[in-house]
Amino acid sequence: xxxxxxTARTSTAIRVARGGALQVINTHxxxxxDTWAVLQGDPDHGLSMEHTRAIHGRLHVxxxxxxxxxxxxxxxxxxxxxxxGIHDTLIPACSAxxxxxxxxxxxxxxxxxxxxxxxxxxxxxxxxxxxxxxxLNLFMNVPVDIEGHFTxxxxxxxxxxxxxxxxxxxxxxxxxxxxxxxxxxxGESQEPQDVELRVYNPxxxxxxxxx
Numbered sequence: 001x002x003x004x005x006x007t008a009r010t011s012t013a014i015r016v017a018r019g020g021a022l023q024v025i026n027t028h029x030x031x032x033x034d035t036w037a038v039l040q041g042d043p044d045h046g047l048s049m050e051h052t053r054a055i056h057g058r059l060h061v062x063x064x065x066x067x068x069x070x071x072x073x074x075x076x077x078x079x080x081x082x083x084x085g086i087h088d089t090l091i092p093a094c095s096a097x098x099x100x101x102x103x104x105x106x107x108x109x110x111x112x113x114x115x116x117x118x119x120x121x122x123x124x125x126x127x128x129x130x131x132x133x134x135x136l137n138l139f140m141n142v143p144v145d146i147e148g149h150f151t152x153x154x155x156x157x158x159x160x161x162x163x164x165x166x167x168x169x170x171x172x173x174x175x176x177x178x179x180x181x182x183x184x185x186x187g188e189s190q191e192p193q194d195v196e197l198r199v200y201n202p203x204x205x206x207x208x209x210x211x
Contacts, residue, residue: 002199006033008192011116011176013124015040019202021079021166022173026139027196029159030187032178034093034113034135037067037076040170043126045069047076049089049134059089059144066168067136074168079209083161088137090150093117094180095132102182111179120174135176138163140185154184166205 006012008031016022024033038046048070053059055068063081066074099110109115113135118128139161141153165173175197181190200208 001204004197004199006175006177006195006197008177008194009111009116009179011113011120011174012197013120013126013172013174014197014199015124015172016167016170016199017202018167018170019205021164021200021205021208022175023080023162023164023198023200024138024175025160025162025196025198026083026155026157027159028193029157029161030139030155030189031193031195032088032140032155032180032185033138033195034116034176034178035138035165036117036133036135036174037069037165037167037171038121038126038174039069039075040172043121043172044129045071046133046171047136049136053089060085061087061089061136067165070133075171077166077168078163079166080162080164083139083157083163086139086141086156087163088140088142089134090144091137091140091142092134093132093176094178099182104182113176113178116176116179117174120176121172124172126172137178140178152183152185154187164208 093113096109
């Protein structure tokens with residue numbers, strides 16, 4: 001098992017073989033982790049929230065769910081989730097434009113998950129697409145009311161809650177510790193924090209599942 005501390009506001013890309021897994025641990029309980037996956041052998045194709053919602057018929061994914069790629073093929077499985085199971089599949093990755101909408105006035109672009117996605121891909125030698133795909137926003141709480149209106153609320157996860165994503169194909173998983181500090185996405189304090197990642201090879205993941 002490889003343990004990685006993902007510093008607040010940053011991202012990483014991790015190659016995970018089929019049968020292996022990535023555990024995303026919400027160390028402090030309130031940090032959102034934008035998560036993507038692309039095929040190692042064909043990075044033009046990857047995790048699709050649109051297709052995953054369509055197959056399950058609901059907005060939230062939960063333990064036991066299979067997550068699909070843009071060709072409706074199984075890509076990941078959620079094998080464990082110790083959190084209350086509130087993860088967003090609707091909201092796009094934050095971008096420099098989003099922070100300007102929220103009133104950011106800095107001369108440099110605000111840290112953002114869209115840029116983090118590109119940085120992570122570049123770090124492992126993969127091309128950066130013109131459009132950032134919608135992520136699985138682990139631990140992000142976006143309540144939707146009966147009329148279809150939604151709001152951004154603090155996560156309901158607790159310190160140490162985690163999700164395990166098992167690879168059903170050879171994938172590159174990209175995770176961004178969301179830099180949002182202008183809305184309560186990362187808790188009422190609006191302070192991004194670190195998360196912990198643990199990478200399991202196929203044998204280690206099989207042992208975990210059978211223990």
